[in-house]
Amino acid sequence: MSTVECAPIRPSTDLSSLPQPRPRVAPTKLVKLCYTMVHAAEAVGIRDLADGEYLPTDTTLEAGIDRQLNYLLDQVGCTRPGFRLLEIGCGYGHLLQLAIARGAVAVGINISSEQVRYCNEHGAHVYCCNYRDLLTATEWYGQFDGVIANGSLEHWVQPEDVQAGKMDAIYCESFDIVHRLLAPAVPDARYVTTAIHVKREVKPEYLLTPWGRHPRGSDRRHFSLLHNWMGGYYPVDRQLEKCASPFFALKAEVDGTAGYKQANDYRMARMMSGLYTNPKLVWRIVRSLARHPRITGTMIESYFIEKSWDWQFRGDDPPMKLLRQTWQIAT
Numbered sequence: 001m002s003t004v005e006c007a008p009i010r011p012s013t014d015l016s017s018l019p020q021p022r023p024r025v026a027p028t029k030l031v032k033l034c035y036t037m038v039h040a041a042e043a044v045g046i047r048d049l050a051d052g053e054y055l056p057t058d059t060t061l062e063a064g065i066d067r068q069l070n071y072l073l074d075q076v077g078c079t080r081p082g083f084r085l086l087e088i089g090c091g092y093g094h095l096l097q098l099a100i101a102r103g104a105v106a107v108g109i110n111i112s113s114e115q116v117r118y119c120n121e122h123g124a125h126v127y128c129c130n131y132r133d134l135l136t137a138t139e140w141y142g143q144f145d146g147v148i149a150n151g152s153l154e155h156w157v158q159p160e161d162v163q164a165g166k167m168d169a170i171y172c173e174s175f176d177i178v179h180r181l182l183a184p185a186v187p188d189a190r191y192v193t194t195a196i197h198v199k200r201e202v203k204p205e206y207l208l209t210p211w212g213r214h215p216r217g218s219d220r221r222h223f224s225l226l227h228n229w230m231g232g233y234y235p236v237d238r239q240l241e242k243c244a245s246p247f248f249a250l251k252a253e254v255d256g257t258a259g260y261k262q263a264n265d266y267r268m269a270r271m272m273s274g275l276y277t278n279p280k281l282v283w284r285i286v287r288s289l290a291r292h293p294r295i296t297g298t299m300i301e302s303y304f305i306e307k308s309w310d311w312q313f314r315g316d317d318p319p320m321k322l323l324r325q326t327w328q329i330a331t
């Protein structure tokens, strides 16, 4: 556990007046750059970047996304007016908007300046910072009835951290941070996460070796292709539970792998059609190529050509699984 001093807690109903957290840990450059590139997809209306939950009658990306986001809000307990919610890594703010429609007071944090600008121009209140900065943001302690991290945790650990033996410590710190942010007077305050977990053998060296040196179609090549435009490393089954244990106990767990695959299929279809019909999408990709040729080239190779993103959830026994987990403060 960390030894940061606690300030006296005065819960606020105006979360937009919380002070901007002071920088403590610089965001990973690759992750920031990834969301500058991913902003191209906003041109075709792709503003939901995590998994969905689909029924056979659904016909759009958003139908499954709405169902999944409402599930997360129910799980965190955001079912009453005035509920104070934080989303870590809030993307374009869809979940925050749904929470506000439920009468909640909701704010987000995000390292992507493009997404923060979009959120703040569309009625949400989002702070541009690394979640790790919140460890020392004492004014934020105890301000929330619930916290959600929907698809952001996959970026928190880098292969270099794994090599340095810091992976568990980083997850453990993240649970410590959320524990500090939750209001002590709310006995059943919850934290809800969704995160891709890896099921196959992986070593940090696979991700750090240039993808061109791995055989085409191999797991190692896909791992490297993914990391070199997205920046991140996935937990394995039960790892988060172990890291959470001083602060939180696992209360519920749902496997959302099939819903992630379906959301990806919708996004891929929209991107492919946009390449032929949407000049704004093409312009944003070309601009990104001009500004960041190596990483954008890797993204094109990975997403469109070798389909590494798709590979993660393909087949009867896909290499990854998506877990939605609800955490309750450990007693």
Ligand SMILES: C[S@@+](CC[C@H](N)C(=O)[O-])C[C@H]1O[C@@H](n2cnc3c(N)ncnc32)[C@H](O)[C@@H]1O
Pocket: 027, 031, 035, 047, 048, 049, 050, 051, 088, 089, 090, 091, 092, 109, 110, 111, 112, 115, 129, 130, 131, 132, 149, 150, 151, 152, 155, 156
């Ligand atoms: C896959 S997207 C998911 C976005 C959104 N939750 C959604 O469902 O569409 C991951 C998000 O996490 C943010 N993120 C990644 N690392 C972060 C960090 N260290 N601190 C804060 N936000 C982070 C990214 O900028 C992005 O908005």
